[in-house]
Amino acid sequence: MKIHKSVIVKQEVELLESITCNKCGKTTVLNGDEFERQIKAEGFQTIECEFGYGSKYDCEKWTFDICQECLLEFTKSFKYPHEVKEMC
Numbered sequence: 636m637k638i639h640k641s642v643i644v645k646q647e648v649e650l651l652e653s654i655t656c657n658k659c660g661k662t663t664v665l666n667g668d669e670f671e672r673q674i675k676a677e678g679f680q681t682i683e684c685e686f687g688y689g690s691k692y693d694c695e696k697w698t699f700d701i702c703q704e705c706l707l708e709f710t711k712s713f714k715y716p717h718e719v720k721e722m723c
């Protein structure tokens with residue numbers, strides 16, 4: 636038989652404090668409640684590029700954050716437009 640009791644546990648958690656666009660340097664501080672923080676974070680994308688063996692950047696992994704404005708500027712430079720799929 637197991638008997639449980641409620642206790643308050645003090646726990647240290649890591650919260651994302653801000654996001655900075657690697658391209659333009661724009662920084663957004665993520666403050667407010669969880670919803671507000673989520674909305675602010677949606678203004679950025681994290682891009683990860685993995686280069687396999689034999690590529691020019693042999694076995695490197697690049698990671699950077701980019702704001703929506705810089706991402707749009709980048710995709711507008713494409714010869715062929717990026718694909719868009721509705722997620723909601």
Ligand SMILES: [Zn+2]
Binds near residue numbers: 656659701705706
């Ligand atoms: Zn930017």
